[in-house]
Amino acid sequence: MTGRGPTVGVLALQGDVREHLAALASVGAVGVPVRRPAELAAVQGLVLPGGESTTIGLVAARTGLLEPLRAAVRAGLPVYGSCAGMVMLADRVVGAPAGQHTIGGLDVTVRRNAFGRQVDSFESTVEVDGVPGGPLHAVFIRAPWVEQAGAGVQVLGRVVAGPAAGRIVAVRQGRLVATSFHPELTGDTRVHDLFVQIVREHPGRDDRRADGADDGASEGGVR
């Protein structure tokens, strides 16, 4: 790794922000907390952490960050969401209170708390396409799953065993990546590495990049 890595924000309204910042640092990115529109404008990629998606959505809406987040996704900013972050990125959410605020952009239907309550939270192994080195040990905490994925969405991983075997728990659509589980809690940084590679290839928003490169409007979120 040579030179300074890309600047990747972690949405820091609530949730396990510190763990994501540490994971980003260990794969060579410069992780910065993002709570305000000006901080969002300065990053080349963004992580939506685990947490409570209702809380994160409400605080974002009340502080005027929700529309800038939606605009950033539309403009092609690479975004990775884990757990609550997956819910925030989904175009459609099942099991949410009426009017829950989300960002959207990922053409999937996500079910909140799909595996059950906290007593059903679990750890298990998951194979994730694009992540070399064998299966990941994955931690699922009151996790969502992807109930339906649109045509442009690549399914990267499914639950291997147990009552929920076959459920979709990792997806990618262009520069958007989402996992039901929490790689930030295990010390295995391969998912963050995959995401930071995407950021290196497509740093920042298409409309704010100096070279003005436009490598395809089909990527990123179309809402």
Add this chain to the structure above:
Amino acid sequence: MSEQSDTRTPDTTPATGTDRVKRGMAEQLKGGVIMDVVTPEQARVAEDAGAVAVMALERVPADIRVQGGIARMSDPDMIDGIIAAVSIPVMAKARIGHFVEARVLQSLGVDYIDESEVLSPADEAHHIVKSDFTVPFVCGATDLGEALRRIAEGAAMIRSKGEAGTGNVVEATRHMRSIRAGIRALTTLDDTELFVAAKELRAPHDLVVEVARTGKLPVVLFTAGGIATPADAAMMMQLGAEGVFVGSGIFKSGDPAQRAAAIVAATTFHDDPDVIAKVSRGLGEAMVGINISTLTGSEHFATRGW
């Protein structure tokens, strides 16, 4: 690491109730506010205000103080009603040492159990062996030794105790400062001194060494007990809390929905006085406080727990 694991067949059987799953759940609550509620309607107000979880109980601590009597685990029907009302996690309180109340709460499907000094203790010497449970536990602590004893028993989250139901933040401040100062002190000790520290803290040596090495508790540390205003919450965050429990402070105040949302905002933006000033306007009356020095011996909830 991968070279070593190549010789093993990866275990794909889902494992529930592990330390990582229990402690990881608390990590997801960080930067958030957990609110005491006594009805499904209050639970919905809390969720709409941005609570990361609700604590279901029959009486908030302020009412327990006024009404007296034995405070116990809540009615299962009431807990069911609150679980059905919201999408966020639901916590509930068991009495200190009352392992059967805890079994009942686990069977009801609550997401976290608070083994709480706010209820009347059921055992004057022993706490629940929390590692035996699938559901995670949070416990109160007044200092580092107490926090580590609870973690040794299996607590997956710690909250400073404060003095619940008073609307007076002074005890929460004392306990948070004590826990944090205890952690900082350990980081300066050598290996020999850590054995003595473990003895003095009355805590397991391995946990003492872990705290000395990492400079933090091995589990998430929240604050509780007397937080009544957005500025209270922000101060506790700046003192090192990773999140906030608010008990009587919300639903004993003039405008619960607005105060709840204000405390959520002040917790996120705890280092930004402009935001705290803005959300502190027009909140109506805060809960009436109690001066801690007027409490007599048995009225100090924080002395419960051993």
